[in-house]
Amino acid sequence: MLHIVNKSPLGHAALDSCLRVAQxxxxxxxxxxxxxxxxxxxxxxxxxxxxxxxxxxxxxxxLEARGVAAHLIEGIAVVDYGGFVDLVTQNKTCQSWL
Amino acid sequence: MKFGIVVNEGPYQHQASDSAYLFCKAVLEKGHEIFRVFFYHDGVNNASRLTEPPQDDRNIVARWSKLAEDHGVDLVVCVAAALRRGIKEENLAPGFRISGLGQLVEAGIQADRLVTFGD
Amino acid sequence: MSEESSIKKFMFVNRKPPHGTIYALESLEVVLITAAFDQDVSLVFLDDGVFQLRKGQQTKGIETKNFSPTYRALDGYDIEKLYVEKESLDARGLTEDDLLVDVMVLDRKALGALMDEQDVVLSF
Structure with a gap:
């Protein structure tokens, strides 16, 4: 399953919740x-x-819009919108943690 | 593959409409099909033809209309959510249509993937 | 398409509290419509979403519609799969007795596994 998160973990609990529940x-x-x-x-x-x-x-x-494309945590892959589409197709379902 | 897209936030206030639009473009560029884009909650404001952004900014509403015109994408605005927020036939931008929530459920059933953009 | 294959597993994930924003109410509206499509519907209440089911909601003073009784009517629409995450209840000092309806309480791992089984997940 693809989990999509759109909020900073420093101000919102969405990513924490996703990481707590999704295995x-x-x-x-x-x-x-x-x-x-x-x-x-x-x-x-x-x-x-x-x-x-x-x-x-x-x-x-x-990442680029926010000036944080450099200095990413090692192991995190970067995708463009085409890569986003591919991730959705590769997973049977997706969930947006709104 | 057939995609359903849900947009839950209004234009300009939140990035959701921009992300949804760019995602839709990428879906089409990859040769996939968009079964429907469904606008819910404040997302219905994406359909207001009264929107007038400054000249140097993107026109989010017109961009959706063009997507419908160029690619025949079905843009559906939830009637209950729209009426609450003053979106009616008379101020609906080209390419959008107002219909019931059943259209969202149908998108979930018919599309291979349903992707939600919201807050 | 056979009847069996046209039934999908729909999960509605509610993570937001009621009243402060319209998401909970409009989520409920989608759920009620989905019931008419004979799909396999589950509702999940997670994080502040569990407050949607809190007993004793009175909205007279804020002059909004109190939609909380509607959760009790879901049974009549054949929507019987209501799941609440145990960790979310615990974090808010709530137990099942504080909720308006009968729910199934799952721990986070069981809930995560249930999400993985779905065909369509809608979040509000």
Whole structure:
């Protein structure tokens, strides 16, 4: 299953909830959730822990828009919108953690 | 593959409409089909033809209308959510149609994938 | 298409509290419509979404519609699969007795596994 999160984990619980409930699969960070892909934040240890269970992706245009495309946590893959579409097709279902 | 898309937030206020639009374009570029885009909650405001963004900004509503015109994408606005927010036939942008929530359920049934963009 | 193959597993995930925003009410409207399509419907209440089911909601003072009794009517629409995450209840000092309707309480892992079984997941 593809889990899509769109909120910064530093201000919202959506990513925490996703990581608590979902047991694994693909995780795509879009919109404000791309801050979770940045190295050096308070959330980094939790993200590194999540990488043991999830394949984690971050949306490139959202990273670039926010000036955080450099210094990503190691192991997080970057995709464009085409890659986003591919992730949806590769997974039987997807869930947006709104 | 057939995609259903749900847009739950209004234009400009939230990035959801932009993300949904860019996702739709990528779906079509990949050769997939969009069964329907369903606008719910404040997402119904994407359908207002009274929208007038500044000249140097993207026109989110017109962009949806063009997607419908160029690719025949079915843009459906939830009637109950629309009436609550003053979206009616008389201010509906080209390419959109107003219909019931059943259209969302049908998209869930008919499409191979349903992707939601919201807050 | 046979009748069997046209039935999909729909899951509605409610993570937001009622009243502060319209999401809970409009989610319920989708759920009621979905019931008419004879699909396999599950509702999940997670995080602040569990407050949607809290007993004793009185909206007179905020002059909004109190839609909380509608959760009790879901049974009449053959919507019987209501799931609540145990960790969300615990975090809010709630037990099943605080809720308006009978629910199935699942721990986070069981709930995660249930999500993986779905065909369509709609979040509000």
């Amino acid at each position: 694994g699969g693909d995780l795509l960070l879009i919109e404000d959730a791309v801050y979770a892909a940045s190295a050096g934040t308070l959330f980094e240890p939790l993200m590194k822990d999540a990488l043991k269970r999830f394949k984690v992706y971050a949306l490139q245009p959202d």
